[in-house]
Amino acid sequence: MSVPHAPGFLLMRRAGGVWGIANGAVEGLARDGAGYRVTAGGQALAADEILGVVADLRIYPVAPALRRFWSEEPAGVAVHAGVPLVVVDPRRLPAVLLCEIPRCEIPRCAAGEAGAGEDEP
Amino acid sequence: MSEPFVESFNHARAGLLILGGIAVSGLLLLLGAQAQGGPVWMFNAFLLVAIGVIALYVKVVYRTQQSLRVEVEGTERRREEVEISLVRALDRLRAGDLVNCSGMAGALPGRLSLGLTNATNALDVLAQQIQGSSIEVASAAGSVNEIASELASGSSEQAASVVEITAAMEELARTASQIAGNASSQADLAQAAEESGTTGQAAVEEAVDGVEEVKKRISGIASRAEILGNRSKEIYRVLDLITEIAQETHILSLNAAIEAAAAGDHGRRFSVVAEEVRRLAQRSQESVESVRNLLDEFAGSIRTTVVATEEGSKEAGRVLERARAAASAIEDLRGASSDTARVAREISLATQQQNAASDEVVLTLKEVSQVVQRMADGLKHFTETADRLNRLGLVIQMLAQSFHLESPHSLKHTAEQWAANVRRRLGNWEAIERLLEELVHRQGFVECLYFYDGRRGQTALVVNRQVVGDREVPGAVRTGEGFAERPWYKAAVKEGKTILTPLFNSLLTGQPIFTAATPVYSGGELEGVLGLDVNVDSWTKI
Amino acid sequence: MGEPLKETRTRREGTHLLVRAGEYTCGLPLAAVRRVVRALTVHPLPGAAGELEGLAEFGGEPLPVLNLARLVNASPGANPSYPVTVVVRVGPADGREMLGLAADAALEVVHVPPDSIVAGEGGFLQGEAPLGGEVVRILNLEALGS
Known part of the structure; x- marks a missing residue:
């Protein structure tokens, strides 16, 4: 699978959440069994589904209340097609996206346990 | 001594007497002639010749006769001895003692002994055959006697069996008469049952019609109840919609209050309106709840009605089914009664025919019984005859055993x-x-x-x-x-x-x-x- | 339930929106309340604490939604008939942020006299106040933004 070089963000689904990563940060994308392996920042990310690429996103900063209850440090949050998503920082990738974490140890949301009313982008 | 021999001896003696008489007569004649003067020499010659003739006669004829007489007497003695032996042998033969008889035959002269021995042997063979045959006859007679006894016994049993069969057939005929009577009664009863079945079937058909009408009405009630239930659902949906609107209105009133509060003094009136709207929404919700409760009760009643009508419909169905089953059963019963009546009449007819046939069989059996009785009598006679035959065989055997034979039998x-x-x-x-x-x-x-x-x-x-x-x-x-x-x-x-x-x-x-x-x-x-x-x-x- | 809203400014300071969170009735300062809406669809964030239900979309923007019942340590309500999300603004004046509070129901706007509030343990729970025969937990939403 070719690496998206266009500007914008690669959207993917993982552990029931929607995640976005800047296309420029994506180094590689390959099938990995039933899912995908995305290489970014020298690290391998796991994705259950690749939702597509969007040219532009309005990224909001992460509110203190959010940081208070979530230890990850994403680049921001955004909304695409009515669905909120987390834009990750390639330098500080959330643990849930890393391939090294087995699916069974994914915290809070099991694989495929998507949030209620989740919409496709 | 034998008669011919005696007669011959007597003739010889008579001849001597005649010769002597002739000689004496000649001598007397010569003496007369001498006396009258005849030659002496003639006399002497005549005397000499006469003496010589007499002597010659005596020498030739008489001596011979004498020796013959002695011989004849010896022969006579031997004959008597043979006769005695023969008589003894024949006496043994008479006693059936062929063994000693054969031994005694040896004492008889050659041909007589041979002839007696041959006769004894032939008789011995014959007696042995008779002994053997008598044993077989006795055995056969015994077998015939046994068979005759068995036949007589079997015949008696047969006669008894025929009598029993006759009695059974008579009983069968009587039973057939009873069956015919019962079948006739049964035919009448079955006909009455058929008529009752016709009446009952009409009654059940009326009942079925009635139950069907009831079922239709129950079905109508159920349909109406279902319509009511559907209407209730529609009302529920309307209530849900009203609730939804009330909730939205409630939220809207809250947001209005929020906005009014944000507007400060300018929103004072609006906050009042918002509060009124909220109250209205609350009352609407309360009314909806009341209506919902009433509707719940109504729906419950409808459900109860539906359940009751369903049960009633099912019960009516079951009643209808049972009534139809009863009608079918009555129809079957009526048919069965009809069949029963027909079969009973046939049975009655058949048993009457059977009765007649049984009477004929009884008559025939009585004839058979007489025949068997005659046969039994004949067999009895045959048995007696066989018994006599057996005894006769025994007697023959006993008689045959009177012979003393050189035989193992x-x-x-x-x-x-x-x-x-x-x-x-x-x-x-x-x-x-x-x-x-x-x-x-x-x-x-x-x-x-x-x-x-x-x-x-x-x-x-x-x-x-x-x-x-x-x-x-x-x-x-x-x-x-x-x-x-x-x-x-x-x-x-x-x-x-x-x-x-x-x-x-x-x-x-x-x-x-x-x-x-x-x-x-x-x-x-x-x-x-x-x-x-x-x-x-x-x-x-x- | 509560005392009807008065239009005076001082009274506005004590105005609260009553919401239901589990077995508790909580009073949210009305000044912080931006909007009450039907419960928004929330997308969970893996690895987040239990108080943070996830992200929702409100007005085209991402909105973090907190579970009010978890915040006040209430037992979760069983199938609330009309759950709502209360959109509030928290934080200092120079950096206020929008937050969603998921509640079992929004009840009404009432005025709670400040002097009737019995101070609580501080922080998110400002205190408790009797209202209409019931104890209302008054919340300090500013604490969420700090």
Whole structure:
């Protein structure tokens, strides 16, 4: 699978959440069994589904209340097609996206346990 | 002496007398002639010639006659001896003692001996054949007797069976009459049941119509109840919508209050309106809840009604089903009653015919019974005839046994041989007993074998357990008490040879037996008598 | 339930929106309340604490939604008939942020006299106040933004 070089963000689904990563940060994308392996920042990310690429996103900063209850440090949050998503920082990738974490140890949301009313982008 | 010889001798003597008379007459004539003067020499010559003729006659004829007479007398004596021997031999022959008769024939002259021996041998062969045949005749007669008895018994049983069958057929005929009567009654009952079934079927059909009408009405109620239920659902949906609107209104009023509060004094009036709207929404919600509760009750009633109508419909269905089943059953019953009536009439008719046929069978059976009775009578007669035949066979056998033959079938011969064996053991009583023990088991027809020593009054007696079984031998028999006075003993002693007694019943077995008794001599002196009690049944089965 | 809203400014200071969170009735300062809406669809964030239900979309923007019942340590309500999300603004004046509070129901706007509030343990729970025969937990939403 070719690496998206266009500007914008690669959207993917993982552990029931929607995640976005800047296309420029994506180094590689390959099938990995039933899912995908995305290489970014020298690290391998796991994705259950690749939702597509969007040219532009309005990224909001992460509110203190959010940081208070979530230890990850994403680049921001955004909304695409009515669905909120987390834009990750390639330098500080959330643990849930890393391939090294087995699916069974994914915290809070099991694989495929998507949030209620989740919409496709 | 033979008559011809005597006559010849008399003729010779008469001739001599005639010659003497002629000589005397001639002499007298010569003396007369001499007296009258005739020549002396003539006289002397005549005398000499006469004497010479007489002497010659005596020499030639008379002497011959005399020697012939002596010879004839010797011959006569020998003839008498032969006659005596012949008479004795014939006497033995008359007594049936062909063995001794044959021995005596040796004393007779050649051809007579040969002829008698040949005749005795031929008679011996014939007697042996008769003995053998008599045994077979007796055996066959016994078999015929048994068969006749079995036939008679079977015939009697057959007659009894025919009588039983006749009685059974009569009973069957009576039963058939009863069945015919019962079948007729049953036919009447079945017809009545058929009529009742027709009435009942009409009643059940009315009931079915009624139940169907009830079911239709219940179904109508159920339909209406269902419509009401559907309407209730629509009302619920409307209530849900009203609730939704009330909730939205409630939220809207809250947001209005929020906005009013944010507007400060400017929003004061608006906050009042918002509060009123909120209250209105709350009341709407409360009203909706009231309506919902009422509707719940209503819906519950409808559900109850629906359930009741469903149950009623089901019950009506079941009643209808049962009523239809009852109608069907009544129809079947009516059909069955009709069939039963028809079958009962057929049974009645058939049993009447059967009754008539049974009567005919009874008549036929009575004829058969008479025939069987006649046959039984005939068989009874046949049995008696067979019994007579059996006895005749026995008599023939007894008569045949009167011959003393040199044959294993000759009882006298056997008795003589056994007596000879006893004679050789005289003086050794134990040997005699062992001999009797051995002999009695050699011939299965001998029931009891005994030797009575008349001089010592001692008895050796052995019974054949194969014939006698475990029966106890009476003490008097075992000791030979009174044996010397028994007919068989006396007859044997009197005859001096083997005799056979007439038939009598055995003391041991009660079966017909006869005794063959043989006197035993030693040095011409009577030592005792050997007796064989011969079981007739066993004997004829040899 | 509560005392009807008065239009005076001082009274506005004590105005609260009553919401239901589990077995508790909570009073949210009305000044912080931006909007009450039907419960928004929330997308969970893996690895987040239990108080943070996830992200929702409100007005085209991402909105973090907190579970009010978890915040006040209430037992979760069983199938609330009309759950709502209360959109509030929290934080200092120079950096106020929008937050969603998921509640079992929004009840009404009432005035709670400040002097009737019995101070609580501080922080998010400002205190408790009796209202209409019931104890209302007054919340300090500013604490969420700090």
